[in-house]
Amino acid sequence: MHEMGITAEIIKSVLEACEKGGATKLNTVHATVGELTEVVADSLQFAWETLTPGTFAEGSVLEITETPGRSVCLECGTEFTHDRFDRICSNPDCRSFATQVIGGNELRVDGIDVDVPESDSPDADVAKEE
Numbered sequence: 001m002h003e004m005g006i007t008a009e010i011i012k013s014v015l016e017a018c019e020k021g022g023a024t025k026l027n028t029v030h031a032t033v034g035e036l037t038e039v040v041a042d043s044l045q046f047a048w049e050t051l052t053p054g055t056f057a058e059g060s061v062l063e064i065t066e067t068p069g070r071s072v073c074l075e076c077g078t079e080f081t082h083d084r085f086d087r088i089c090s091n092p093d094c095r096s097f098a099t100q101v102i103g104g105n106e107l108r109v110d111g112i113d114v115d116v117p118e119s120d121s122p123d124a125d126v127a128k129e130e
Helices: 002-021 041-051 122-129
Strands: 025-034 061-067 069-073 079-082 097-102 107-117
Touching: 002 025, 002 041, 002 107, 041 061, 061 107
Parallel strands: 025 061
Antiparallel strands: 025 107, 069 079, 069 097
16 A cells, blocks of 8 residues: 555655644644545545554644546647546547646645644734734
């Protein structure tokens, strides 16, 4: 299952960002997985739940947004969604095989939600009061 390796790399990157940012707790990781990557979101979830115990990421949630395959027809310019196999232009007057993938091949971390320590600086108190 290559999702374990992918998840391990996500965890590594996220934990490095948490350490650099001084996070005290990792709450949520937001990720996007395109259908054309052939990465199974449920397998990523399983890997997350398996790999995070005993790490700084323990108790955090992996939220995955799945995106469909998207292509543009190089003949007529129609943009359309599709699965992994059907990349023929969806325009019934065209139906060209000359298409280019423009989405659905993403695999990325979009953001993380963390807790950070409150600052003792005077500026922090001003920001809290506003």
